[in-house]
Structure formats: C-alpha cells, structure tokens
Amino acid sequence: MPEYLTSFWQTYNTLFYTIFVHGMLGLSIYITLACGQLSLGNAAFMGIGAYTAALLTIHMGLPFGLSLIFGGILPAVVALIIGIPTLRLSGVYLAMATLGFGEVVRVVFLNMEITGGSLGLNGIPLKTELWHLFIVMGILIYFFIKLKNSRFGRILEAINEDEVAASVMGIKTTYFKVWAFAIGAFIAGVAGGLNAHFTFFVSPREYGFEPAVDILTFAILGGTRTFWGPLVGSTILTILPEMLRFLGPYRLALNGIILLLVVLYLPNGIVNKDTFDNLKRLFKEKRRNA
Amino acid sequence: MFFQQIANALALGSVYSLFAIGFTLIFGVLEVITLAHGAVFMIGAFAGLIAVTKFNFSIIPTILISMLASGLAGFIIDLVAVKPLRARKFHHLAPMIATIGSATIIISIYQGIFGAEVYRFPFDFVPSDSYEFYGIQLTLLQLMIIGTSFLLMVIMILLLNKTKWGKAVRAVAESSKTAALLGIPVEKVYQFTMVISSAFGGAAGVLTGLNFNAIHTFMGGPILLRGIAVIILGGMGDIRGAMFGGLILGFSEVLSVAYISSDFRDAVSFGLLFFILLIKPSGIFGKVMERKG
Numbered sequence: 001m002p003e004y005l006t007s008f009w010q011t012y013n014t015l016f017y018t019i020f021v022h023g024m025l026g027l028s029i030y031i032t033l034a035c036g037q038l039s040l041g042n043a044a045f046m047g048i049g050a051y052t053a054a055l056l057t058i059h060m061g062l063p064f065g066l067s068l069i070f071g072g073i074l075p076a077v078v079a080l081i082i083g084i085p086t087l088r089l090s091g092v093y094l095a096m097a098t099l100g101f102g103e104v105v106r107v108v109f110l111n112m113e114i115t116g117g118s119l120g121l122n123g124i125p126l127k128t129e130l131w132h133l134f135i136v137m138g139i140l141i142y143f144f145i146k147l148k149n150s151r152f153g154r155i156l157e158a159i160n161e162d163e164v165a166a167s168v169m170g171i172k173t174t175y176f177k178v179w180a181f182a183i184g185a186f187i188a189g190v191a192g193g194l195n196a197h198f199t200f201f202v203s204p205r206e207y208g209f210e211p212a213v214d215i216l217t218f219a220i221l222g223g224t225r226t227f228w229g230p231l232v233g234s235t236i237l238t239i240l241p242e243m244l245r246f247l248g249p250y251r252l253a254l255n256g257i258i259l260l261l262v263v264l265y266l267p268n269g270i271v272n273k274d275t276f277d278n279l280k281r282l283f284k285e286k287r288r289n290a
Numbered sequence: 291m292f293f294q295q296i297a298n299a300l301a302l303g304s305v306y307s308l309f310a311i312g313f314t315l316i317f318g319v320l321e322v323i324t325l326a327h328g329a330v331f332m333i334g335a336f337a338g339l340i341a342v343t344k345f346n347f348s349i350i351p352t353i354l355i356s357m358l359a360s361g362l363a364g365f366i367i368d369l370v371a372v373k374p375l376r377a378r379k380f381h382h383l384a385p386m387i388a389t390i391g392s393a394t395i396i397i398s399i400y401q402g403i404f405g406a407e408v409y410r411f412p413f414d415f416v417p418s419d420s421y422e423f424y425g426i427q428l429t430l431l432q433l434m435i436i437g438t439s440f441l442l443m444v445i446m447i448l449l450l451n452k453t454k455w456g457k458a459v460r461a462v463a464e465s466s467k468t469a470a471l472l473g474i475p476v477e478k479v480y481q482f483t484m485v486i487s488s489a490f491g492g493a494a495g496v497l498t499g500l501n502f503n504a505i506h507t508f509m510g511g512p513i514l515l516r517g518i519a520v521i522i523l524g525g526m527g528d529i530r531g532a533m534f535g536g537l538i539l540g541f542s543e544v545l546s547v548a549y550i551s552s553d554f555r556d557a558v559s560f561g562l563l564f565f566i567l568l569i570k571p572s573g574i575f576g577k578v579m580e581r582k583g
C-alpha cells in the first residue's frame with residue numbers, strides 16, 4: 001500500500017468500522033419502523049449487547065462469535081419482556097416505554113459491580129476485524145432482501161399500512177410486532193458487541209437517550225421505505241460530523257435540524273420508492289446519450 | 291422521619307404534577323406526545339435564573355418570566371415543528387419525531403451558550419425559614435413550591451372548566467372535526483394549548499431549579515421520563531390523572547430513596563410505568579388510546 005493510503009487508513013479505520021456499526025443500528029430501528037412502531041431503546045439494547053459480549057470474552061474467554069450471539073440474544077429477550085405489554089397498545093406506548101427503558105439500563109450499568117460502575121469496562125480485547133463486519137453486514141442485507149417478499153415482511157408492511165385492517169384479516173399483530181422489535185434488539189446487541197471489541201471500552205454514558213436519537217436520525221434521514229434507507233442515512237451521518245468539527249458544541253444541533261427538516265420536507269427520506277426508478281431512468285438516459 | 295418524607299414528597303410530586311398537566315393536555319388536544327417538553331422545562335429554569343441573577347427580580351416575577359419564556363418557546367415549537375405537520379396527513383409518529391428534533395436543537399444551543407456547568411440561585415434568594423405543622427418541618431421553599439404548584443393547577447382547572455377558551459379546548463380534545471364544524475377556531479385552540487402547557491412546564495422548571503438549587507442544560511431529560519410515567523399512570527390526556535400521577539410518583543421516589551436505596555431513584559418512574567402497562571395500561575383514570583382505523 002502506498003504511504004498516504006496507509007496513514008489515511010490509520011487515521012480513519014475506526015470511522016470506517018463505525019460506519020458498519022451505525023449501519024447495523026440503522027437496520028435495527030428500521031425493522032420496528034417497518035411495522036409502524038418507534039423504538040427509542042435501541043441504544044440501550046446496543047449497550048446490553050456490548051456489556052454482555054465484552055463480559056463473556058473477558059471473564060469466560062468464549063470465542064468471539066459466541067459472545068456476539070449471546071450479546072444479541074440477551075437484548076432480544078429483554079425486548080420480548082418490554083414488548084409484550086407495550087406492543088398490545090398503540091405505537092406511542094412503545095416509544096414512551098423504550099425512552100424510559102434507556103434510563104433504567106443506564107442506572108443498572110452504573111450500579112452493578114460486574115459492569116464496572118461509572119467507569120465502565122476497560123481493556124476489552126481487540127477482536128473485531130474488518131471481515132467480521134463485512135460478514136455480519138452481508139448476512140443482514142441478505143436477510144432484509146429476503147424479508148421484503150416473505151410472509152413476515154408482508155405482514156409487517158400490512159401492519160404499517162393499517163393495523164386495524166391487518167388484524168381484521170386475521171394477522172396476530174401484537175405477535176409480529178413483538179418479533180420485529182426483538183429482532184431489532186438482537187441486531188442492535190450484535191452491533192454493540194462488535195463495537196465494544198474495537199473501541200476497547202464500554203461506559204454507561206454511551207447508551208442513553210442521545211444515541212437513541214442518533215439511531216432514529218439514521219433511519220429518518222435515509223428513509224424507512226426500504227432497508228437501504230437507514231444504511232445510506234447512517235453512512236452520511238457518520239461521515240458528516242467528522243467534516244463539521246469546526247462547529248464545536250453546536251454540532252450536536254445537526255441531528256435535530258436534520259430530523260426536523262426531513263420530517264417536514266422529505267417525509268420519505270433520501271432513499272424512497274422513487275429513488276430506484278430515478279436511478280434507472282438516469283442510467284437509461286446516459287446509455288441513450290452514449 | 292416518615293412525616294418529614296411526606297413534606298419532601300409533596301414538594302417533589304406537586305412539581306411533577308405541574309409538568310405533567312401541560313404534557314397530558316397537549317396530548318389530549320393536539321394528539322402529540324411532545325418530547326420537547328423537557329427542553330421547554332429547561333428554558334423556564336434558565337429564564338428564571340437570568341431573571342434572578344441579572345435583574346434581581348423577586349420570586350413571583352421570576353416565576354412569571356419563566357412561564358412567559360417557556361410559553362413563547364412552546365409557541366415557536368408549535369409554529370415550526372408541529373403546525374406544518376397538522377395540515378398534511380402524515381404518519382402518526384411524525385409530529386413526535388419533529389419534537390425530538392426541536393428538543394435536540396434547543397438543548398444543543400443552550401449547551402453552546404451555557405456549557406455543561408451547574409448554575410445556582412444566589413444564596414438566600416429564598417430565606418431558609420421553616421415552619422412546623424403537626425410535627426412536620428416545612429421549609430419556606432417547600433411551602434412556596436407546593437403553594438405555587440397547587441395554585442397554578444387550580445387556575446388550570448378553572449380555566450378549562452369555567453371559561454369560554456376552556457370549553458373550546460375541551461371541545462377540540464373531544465373531536466377537532468366537530469369543533470371546527472361548530473365554528474371553534476381549532477388552530478387557535480391548538481396554539482393556546484401549546485402556549486399554556488409550555489408555560490406550566492416552565493413554572494415546573496424554575497420550581498425544580500429552586501428545589502434542588504441546580505440548573506443545568508441536561509435537566510430536561512429526567513423530568514421528561516417522569517412526565518411520561520406520570521401521564522401513563524394517570525391515563526393519557528387526563529388532567530386529574532396527571533395531578534394524582536405526579537403526586538404518586540413523588541411519593542414513590544421519596545419513599546424508595548428513604549427506605550430502599552438512592553441508587554435506583556431514576557429507575558422508580560420506569561418501574562411504575564412498566565407496572566401500569568402490565569396491569570392497567572389505560573392508567574388510573576383514562577381509557578386506552580387506540581389508533582382509529
């Protein structure tokens with residue numbers, strides 16, 4: 001590799017890793033949004049996954065893959081516990097319950113001994129490598145492509161369009177909403193595990209309300225019509241803050257402004273149904289011109 | 291000891307009630323969970339701080355200024371983030387997401403101006419006298435907080451039940467379409483609700499600032515979670531529910547800190563919320579909110 005590429009990679013490899021992790025988080029909230037539910041607890045699920053996976057590698061010496069899977073299963077189980085009472089009700093209840101849930105997770109991490117209290121966990125071994133991220137992301141993309149035309153995917157879409165109509169057609173809406181929520185939690189947990197094993201440490205501060213808003217912004221900016229939306233949104237929003245460092249503390253307003261502007265003026269996000277048609281048209285025109 | 295805790299719980303709980311009343315009213319009338327209510331609360335606290343430290347106002351004008359500042363903030367949030375979404379028929383979560391965006395913007399601007407410091411009211415702004423009622427020690431500050439909160443709540447109830455505007459607000463809460471057909475200026479009612487509810491949030495902000503003598507830019511987060519717990523506990527959109535819910539939460543927090551552990555104080559509200567969702571999701575007074583098909 002040439003000199004400048006090596007130094008570029010050394011400076012920005014964490015950023016590159018982070019793009020993958022944020023992409024997974026975007027997908028984790030996408031699957032709940034796909035059935036019309038808003039989860040503000042995905043940062044907390046990420047936190048549970050990060051702590052679980054890190055503790056398993058540190059104390060039990062489990063293989064990395066196994067720690068990651070357990071780091072996904074535990075948040076999914078927690079999501080089932082929260083989801084079953086709240087998802088029977090209308091969409092706002094899940095948003096409100098998960099908002100409070102993030103706070104509880106933070107308090108629990110702060111006060112437990114095994115999680116290192118307010119110091120968090122330090123010295124997590126470096127295990128995440130680029131190919132892990134590629135594999136996990138590949139599996140996720142395959143899953144979401146298959147999901148679109150599967151029975152489950154169509155059910156989620158039906159619930160999103162009209163929950164009452166879906167339930168009248170005999171769909172057990174609560175059951176499928178809970179599954180979508182738990183799958184989202186699983187993905188967020190795995191993303192947390194991967195993240196912990198290249199940042200070396202986890203602390204309770206990272207998984208509160210603000211990161212949950214970040215995750216939401218990924219999905220809203222990208223659009224929630226297809227799963228590509230959150231991926232595009234998270235990539236943009238991971239690179240953009242690096243370029244806006246000169247704004248100082250006001251940089252944090254960026255997410256808010258994006259959320260507001262997109263909800264008001266671009267309700268379907270950057271990647272919507274027309275995007276693919278527009279791209280196709282663009283290619284055709286180019287070919288004709290050539 | 292136990293009776294002393296009652297005084298603390300009343301001071302804490304009445305402020306929660308004050309905050310939650312506006313929160314629940316906005317939900318009842320506009321059908322929006324405004325997650326910017328915590329930021330509005332913080333604006334009220336800072337407005338009060340500035341009124342005291344820069345302009346040497348006494349306590350009553352300070353509270354009025356806080357209410358004014360927060361009311362204005364509520365008006366602007368409605369104008370910028372919520373009103374444009376009312377006209378168009380969007381996903382029912384869109385206004386809520388817009389208020390999250392507004393809250394993030396407000397909080398980061400305040401963080402840019404005030405930093406992460408904790409600000410305090412000048413020493414002896416409220417004299418540290420205390421009075422005794424049947425063996426309960428109440429400080430002047432606690433008495434003032436409880437008094438102001440209950441006074442404001444009574445004003446709100448009278449406003450809603452005895453005035454023409456109150457009638458209009460209740461009509462819109464019942465059905466905005468019917469209200470519009472009957473010639474009620476629905477749009478103005480929405481704005482009125484946002485302003486008055488935010489003003490109450492601002493009063494809660496400055497009273498909380500006085501109670502703990504600490505004002506910082508993050509103070510809106512915890513109260514927002516408590517507000518959510520309170521309105522679910524009391525029944526969404528129900529004013530009585532918000533009042534009782536606030537007091538119940540105040541008592542549960544103070545008693546759990548006194549008799550269990552202070553570590554989990556922030557988790558009490560969630561525990562309560564979760565418990566209510568399990569056993570009676572409609573809350574104490576309310577009916578379950580169903581999405582209309």
